[in-house]
Amino acid sequence: MKILVCISKTPDTTSKIAFKDNNTKFEENGVQWIINPYDEWYALVRAIELKEKDASITIHLITVGGADAEPIMRKALALGGDEAIRINTAGDDSFYIAAQIADVAKQGGYSLILTGKETIDYNSASVGGIVAGLLDVPFVSLATKFDLSGSTATITREIDGGEETAEVQLPVVVSCAKGVAEQRIPNMRGIMGARSKPLKVVEPAAIEPLTHINSYGLPPAKAGVKLVAADNVAELVRLLHEEAKAI
């Protein structure tokens, strides 16, 4: 069985967020790049856990990005993927990215495609769903538990105000959230092994993006905290009621 794990390169959580060129581009200077945490901790690690139980599973990793995405793909291989694919283009439109992945995936015969629940840069939570729609296979979002038995997946997912468990016949695309896997770090054997694992570069398909980021902005800076004395709680209630008009 083949599993495809979608990987995105994102700035580290603690990176300073700034923009350049008249606020039209993200300032990459000084940014530390990482595997999108949800892709790594949840999607990739769950795929590895499944492979540890069933050695016949093959894990392919895929990303859409330039050569600068290769270090994080090597790290992902060190964690445990068998082979990586980089689609040699870049973009910020979810449809464009997803259509590139779907184009490669449809020839790959994957039973399972895993993504993180969203990326920590664009927060769109869209690529997995679009891939599923384009491949016309079921999509399960925000999985917190995932188990396989033959060709049936049992998945628990977040719904508004709770969770539900469902059974799905493979193939399926699943976006993974907290709970689906245990976090782990690459070991030295994995890091050494990753060097010789294949990292294929494929050229992009001709696909038109459907959205375009015109500009970025930062939220207005907070005016600073208004501190109220601990023995004057009534004043906090007054501020929330009269000033913030929030209660």
Place this chain on the structure above:
Amino acid sequence: MLAVNTRAKERTCTANPFYNNYITHAGWLAPPGIKHTTMPVLILIDHAEGQIKKASFEVLSYGAAVANLLGTTAEGLLLGTVHDDLPALGKYGITKVNQVSNEALNTVDALVYAKAIAEAVTITGANVLVLSHNQTGKAVAAVTAAKLTAGLVSGAVDLPDTSNGFVVKKAVFSGKAYANVAITSSIKIISLNPNSYKIVVGEGVAEVKPLAIAPAAPGITVTHVNRVKGEVPLTEAEIVVSGGRGLKGPENWGMVEDLAKVLHAATACSRPVADTGWRPHHEHVGQTGVQVAPNVYIAIGISGAIQHLAGVNRSKHIVVINKDPEAPFFKAADYGIVGDAFEVVPKLTEEIKKLKNG
């Protein structure tokens, strides 16, 4: 002059240049004699257990405002059956509720939903689809975008700017920034972050129109549903009261719940609290947990690590109660009390009771 090129005239909506874009992109030709007068904004009405969710009233209000901007009408789309009074939904600004009243659609199978929504978009002639970016929206919006080859902005936080194209503002970098995203496709999809738009209630009665759409065979069989009863769902709550390690143990959550109760708020917690099992995981807000954007977020005994802030920094007003004046959370807060939560929180509950009774 109209007679010179009737078809061209019919295809051109002078009130709204955006329609002309639609025509240009899609190359759509009205059959002679039939005038496509409305390309409504279509809004998904999300529901569970026979009840329309609050997030739906928000997107109805938002969708009606989008329609107003575009000089067209807003219509709802209900997949499945509910107990609510559907014509009354007109008060949120929609003229019609298109309903596929098939009970198979009372559970959300993203692919089945997406196909039904795509068909409804085609039948109604809609060129803008609006959904909530709640858990249902996160399941459905993207699959629908694939089915319609539609540009999607998910997590929108404001009305589109239609002065030059169709540009939607959305939150990015986990709430640390926003992006203005132009949708260039003929059909456009917006999923709206919960608590981003004020629910507007006016007058009006909506016409309920059955849609003859047969749902596709489901690929997902739901075997178990566990919905927390009697609590305000965290993602829909206008006020969230959240506790951290500073509360010392699960036995001390009574005062958090009391405060939440007087405020009709949802309760939440920080990651260490969920990880040690003091509180259930679905209450964990932060980067790895649930992201919330309520009107008021009250953090009690939470230091405010960057990963926690990533889940709450879109909240309109942040109140921090912490005995450590150096807690980083105070830097992100609007109001704060440096003090012992065990003394401050019960007093706060009492003062709010006084306000509500006064």
